[in-house]
Structures are given as structure tokens and as C-alpha cells.
Amino acid sequence: MKRLPLVSLLLLVAGCAAAAPRASAPAVELHGHRFSTEFATDDASRERGLMMRTDLAADHSMLFVFPDSEPRWFWMKNTLIPLDILYFDDGRKLVSMQLDVPPCKADPCPSYPSDAPARYVLELPAGTARRIGVQAGDELTVEGDIGTVH
Template sequence: MKRLPLVFLLLTASGCATAVPKNAAPAVQLHGHRFSTELATDDASREHGLMMRTELPADHSMLFVFPDTQPRWFWMKNTLIPLDILYFDADRQLVSMQLDVPPCKADPCPSYPSDAPARYVLELPAGTARRIGVEQGDELTVDGDIGAVR
């Protein structure tokens, strides 16, 4: 009879050990691939984005989270690396892609719009979307807490 509480305690402890911590680093999954991600959830971080970076590891991304769904456009001013820019609606379904977007070396820089209203925008190293076979309608899954959107 004394074994039953011990077994229950061990099972509970093992379940806790495998659970994702509440404040785990955010990550996204797209088309069967997982990327660690940085979040841009306020005006300042969305405006700065990946500016002045000289590299972005192949398994890394930046997720821009907006408080509403509307047409979006991005530009590459002071962005030094080429990117794939993927636009997702409120249900995190892929609605538009701008692939292999080059860094901007001119002023003014061109903008890269979404083809449909978007709430989330994911930036990946250029060529990633084609390499992993991303398609319109793919669902973006976000692991971890994306925090408050401002």
C-alpha cells in the first residue's frame, strides 16, 4: 500500500520534468521545421526588426506580432542580410510570401507588401521557405509565450 503514493509521486515528477517551462524561449514551427525565434511585439521592436545584423543562423527567425490584422508591408532599410518574409493571418495561416528579399543599399528602399491582410510576419534567412517547401495556407505554430502585444 505504501508503494502506491511513491509511484504516484514518481509519475507526477517525471511529467513535470518533460513539461515546457512557462517562460521557455519562444520557437515557431512551419512546414515540419522548428526555428528559434525573437519576438517583435511592440512598435519599437517591430520598427527595428533585424536591422544592422550581419547574419541570421539557419534555424533562427524573427516573429512580428501585431495587435490587429491588416495589409502589411516591410522594407529592408539598414537590413544587411537577405530574408524571406512570410505573412500570416489571425489564424496563423500563410497568406503571402516575399522570398529572397535583398538588403537595401539605396534610399529610398522598396517595400514588400503582403497580398492579403496579416497579423503575424515571420522573417527567415533567404532561401529557407523554398528549401523547406513552404506553401500558401501552411499553419504557423508558436511555442512559448508571445507576451502582450503593443
């Protein structure tokens, strides 16, 4: 009986690995536009948010996920880039927006509240919501495993 050469065996294993389904990177879709995203699902990651970052790619976002729906407010302490802050209810419908929020340059920093209870908050580079035509009631689609929220 002939043995398969090692190279053939490696190619066979590599082909099987390539055919296996891969988990997609976390992303959100809003108003027909897709953004890669980072999830902030616990107190520490929600508190840190996008602090100390000097840029945010045009196709990137951060999704804050809370365990409940209630009025929310965000501030920009140690956030170095301007943002659009979008608030979504339990059904992931857009209920409030704070657009073109500037970095905080004085202490205390102002806060930017939601106009209604929210469970999800999406941060995008400033100007994105206007550019893509986001409107109240738009639905946020989330791709990827949010995991445990606490």
C-alpha cells in the same frame, strides 16, 4: 540527531531544481521545421526588426506580432542580410510570401507588401521557405509567451 552535510543539502536542492519544468525558449514551427525565434510585439521592436545584424542562423527567425490584421509591408532599410518574409492571417495561416528579399542598398528602399491582411510576419534567412517547401495555407505554430502586443 545527525545534520546533513552542506554538500548533501546542495545536491538535494540542485536535484529539485533540475526536476522543475523549465520554460522553453520561444520558437515557431512551420511546414515541419522548428526555428528558434525572437518576438517583436511593440512598435519599437517591430521597427528595429533585424536591422544592423550581419547574420541570421539557419534555424533562427523573427516573428512580428501586430495587434490587428491588415495589409502589411516591410522594407529592408539598414537590414544587412537577405530574408524571406512570410505573412500570416489571424489564424496563423500563410497568406503571402516575399522571398529572397535583398538588403536595401539605395534610399529610398523598396517595400515588400503582403497580398492579404496579416497579423503575424515571420522573417527567415533567404532561401529557407523554398528549401523547406512552404506553401500558401501552411499553419504557423508558436511556442512561448508572446505577451502583450501593442
